[in-house]
Every structure is written in C-alpha cells, then in structure tokens.
Amino acid sequence: SSTNLPTKMRAANITEQGDFDVIQVRELDVPKPAQGQVLYKVDYGGVNMWDTYARSGVYKPGIPFTLGNESAGEVVAVGEGVEGFKAGDKVAAYTTGGGFADYCIAPADKLVKLPEGTSTRDAATVLLQGLTALTFVKEAHEVKPGQFILIHAAAGGLGLLLVQLCKHLGATVIGTTSTQEKADIAKKAGADHVLLYGEGRDIVSEIYKITGGEGIDRGVHAVFDGVGKDTFDMDFDLVRRKGTIITLGNASGPVPPFAPLKLAPKNLKVCRPVLNQYVHTREEFQTYSTELFKLVKDGHLKLAVHAEYPFTADGVKQAQKDITSRKTSGKLLIKVA
Template identity: 40%
Template sequence: MAKAIRINAHGGPEAMTLEDVDVAAPAVGEARIRHTAIGVNFLDVYFRTGLYPAPNGLPLTPGHEAAGVVEEIGPGVHGIKVGDRVAYASAIGAYTTARTMPADKLVKIPEGVSDEEAAGMMLKGMTAEYLLRRTFEVKAGHTVLYHAAAGGVGLIFGQWAKHLGATVIGTAGSPDKVELARAHGFDHVINYREQNFVEEVAKITGGKKCDVVYDSVGKDTFEGSLDCLNPRGLFVSFGQSSGPIPPMNVGLLSQKGSLYMTRPTLFSYIGTRAELEESAGALFDVVKNGIVKIEINQRYPLAEVAQAHADLEGRRTTGTTILIP
C-alpha cells in the first residue's frame, strides 16, 4: 500500500485528502518508484479546481513532477535499473509515496543533483529551458520581460537568461520578492504593486521595449504586456495565475506592431523521448555547472498539501516548493 493525495470533487485546497492506495506491479515498459520528494506547481492547482480537465476524470491524484528510487521494473525496460535515482515531469499522479508509471517518462538523476533539487526543478526547469531555447531563442543583446520573477520558474529563468547574455527585466509583487529576483539574474525588477510596469519598461529600455514577454499571470498582465513589446515582438503566454486571458480580436496584434503570440506547454516540447532527454540534459548541465541554483524555499509533509496549495495560491511562496512523502 502507498499513501496518495486524492481529489474526489473539484474545489479548494480542502478537496485533497490523503488515502491508502494500491501500487500495481510494473507491466511491460513500466517501473515502480518510491518517491523521495515531490514538486508542487501552479499547474496542480488548475487540475484541482477543474480549470484543466483531469485526463481520466475523477478521482484524481494530482502532481506532475517528482524524484525517487526505482524499486522494480517490468519487461522491456531499458536504460534504468532497480536502485537508480530518477525524476520526471510529465506524468500526472505525483502526489503519492510510490507509483507505477511508464519508464520512458523517467530520466536518471546525475551525480551532483540531489533528489530534492530534481523533484523541484524538472517541470519548472524544463519549462525555463523550452522558453529560453526553443519558443524564443534568447541570445546576447535581447531584452526580455518575465512576469512573476520570484516564482519557481522565474528564479531559474532569470539565472539562465542572464547566462545567455540577455537584458532581463522582471516583475514581482513585494520588496522582498523584488530583491529575491535581483539576486537570481534579473537586471531590473519592477514592483507591479507600486509601479506601472509598462511605463517602467519604457524607461529601462529607452523606449525600445522588449523582444519577448513571458507571461504566466494572464488576465492581469495581458494588455500591458503587449505594450511592452517592440514591433514584431513575441508574447508568450504559459500560465494564468490571475485568470485566463479574455477573448480578444486578433487585430489587436497588428495595431500594436505586428506582434506574434503563442500559448506553449511543456508537454508539447518533451513529447518524444529524444526531446525529453535533450531538455532534461540541458537543465542538469546548467545546475551541475553552477549556472542555475535551485533554491527550495518551502517544504511540506505530503499530508499538509492543502497548506502548500493555500500558500501557493496566496502568493506567499517564493522559488521552489516540494512535498516530502
């Protein structure tokens, strides 16, 4: 038996309950792993509330990333063995002490990266990887704006973008978060509660604005973000913590400078085994080499997941949050 968080009806943090569950023996192509640390992400909130539909309906065990140890493998599994430390970020059902899952979703954790780091960085770090290297290939000389700079993805993004040579502008909602973002690669951080971020971006850039805006906030920042882009700039919407972007007339993009707009997801960027290995490998490299430091600022026992979600939604967290099984 294992312990797992289950959602039997969509709702607030209280909708999650800790239950006993059976863990099946691995079938062909599967592995059973014992979790040592589990990542917490805003994506999990979307599934808990029902904003994103559960792939197999309810009941649902949420969570998308974790690290652990392989305890058993089924027939036809190659590349991992019993005892390996592994991590993943693309299989819903992570909020549990143990699980059986497709082995091709797992990547081995290299020496120099801890289980807690791996659990807290796979989804967020590979998100930063595709945003910086593939959705828009950030290079020296680019100016980028990133909203929610003190969040889990933001702190990884800032360090990595600075390493690539970009001028990195961020927004955050408190003096403490502003300072945290500055300490993680952001050249300029705007307190959006006290300053108009559109006006501040114009000042910082001398009116030239940004090549790309990365926005996981959504409704509250959408229109202002478009005003921060230079002609033919790219608006990247990859989340909606303040609510979904309202319906828009696509002509708005032409009015504001022939802008581009995209709504990517991590799962479209790691859809093949080769893409997964490339993304995870790039992430592990920058962490092992000290380019990106993964700071775990909140730890909760698995049984206290409701508090973890409440703190996340209340914007009382910074950096990475993990659950300890």
C-alpha cells in the same frame, strides 16, 4: 519484476474538484508498471501551480485524481520492454499526476536518471520548472545576447529559473514581482531591473525608459507571462515591434479570447506553449533533461526552495494555499519519504 513491495500506499488524492478541503490522503493500491513503464518509490514531490488548477477545476484531469505532477525517488520495478532503468536507480519524472504518493508510475520515455551527485530533492526542485524554462527560452522565443526580456512573477518557482537562464544567454532581464521582498530575491538571482506591478503602478512607461527606442520600437523583445489574465493586455504595450508574447500560465486566471488583429500594429507574435509538446519524444526529453542537470551542476542555475511540506492532507493543502496566496518564492516541495 517486483519483489517485496507493499500492496497499499498513501496518495494525496481528490475525488471531486473544489476548494482546498477536497484534498485527502487516502490508501490506494500500489500501481503495477505496464509495458514501457517504471515504478519508483517517491522521496520528494515538487509543487506546481498546475496542482492547484487540477484541484480547483481550471484544468480537468480524470477524477479520482492523485495530485503531484513531478517527483523523484528510486526505481523499484520496471515493466516489460523497459531498457536503461533498473531497481535502485535514482530517477525523476514529471507525470500527469500521481507524484504525491509513496509510489509513482512513469513511462520510461519521460523518466530521467539522475547524474552522479544530483539528489532526489534537487531533481524534484528543478525538473518541471527547469525544463519549462529551458525549452521556452530556446523554442517559444529564442533568447539572444542583447535582447530585453521581461519575466512576470520573477521570484516564483519558474520565474527564478527563467531569470537565471535569460541572464546566462546574455539578455538584459527585467522582472516583475508583487512585493519589494520578492524584487530583492529576483535581483539576487540576476535580474537587471525589477518592477513592482499591481494596482496603480505604471510599469509600461518604466519599461520604455529602460529599453529606450521610439514609437513602436520601444519595449522588450519578449515577455514570459505566467500571470495570465491580469497582465496579458499590458503585454501588448510593453513588447516592441516584432516582439513575442509568451503566455504560459494562469496564476491570476486564464487569458480570455482576443482578436488576432490586435497583433497587427506591431507585427507581434503570441504563443501559448506547454512543456509537454517540447519534450514529446524520448530524444527531446533526454536531451533537454541532460542539459538541464548540467546547467545546475555547472552552477548556472541555482536552486531556491521556499519550504518543504509534510506528506499529509494538511501539508499538501498548506502548500497549495501558500503558492496561490502569492507568499512564496522559489520551489515548494512535499517530503514524501
């Protein structure tokens, strides 16, 4: 049911994986929504570390591939059997690619209608990282009042949202960042303590001081770790007995295999969740999305945008360069329309 749609569109696309220069903006066909799918005109795409993994080869999406796994805009056509969406609705989705394009397809099950007063810019800023933060603090480790929670890369896109949610849930939040400037940003977002990590810095003993306790009962109750390779070993020292390590990303590289016996000295748990499996059903996705937008509306989650980048090959490349060079804090957006 589409009228007056162009047949061609721009898309930030890769035909091979590799360095930043594989990113191009090409002319592709405007996709047609199949059964159960919705086509929307994109206003904003949200940039995630995921895009850089898909471009570099850490992850293996099918090639050719259109980058952008989060975007927001306005519905222009719906496929057969779609209920609850119509042309003109403002929506947002996270998708396996396709978001950095003039038009994007999403299954209706994974599309959220924006509540009154929520802009497409805000939606593209918060949807993916916000759903990740929200589902992880409930399901990967249930954050409770009085717990000590450590968040690595606390001034990042996901990090700033995790900091605010954990504070909202009553935890004492410790963050790590690479620079003092980022530490100040994480503190402003609500972190009780922020430690600078990196070469020669002993953050483990600082965490013992903050958390108190003796022997294996000192340290945090859980650590949310999107840094990966560089921090994973240290996580075993800084969590307390019966604590949880949530390894959730590869910003410094993927975590190598480890022996389960490493968990025994403190009866630790390790989990490696991805957002998708927490919002697998339509009901899960809609329930969490509704809760997320309410948290934003009620002021419990403040959104921070690092920068908007133009929808050109150079713009998309620059966004990936910036997010991987550790210079950014908060969300990076591609302004598509």
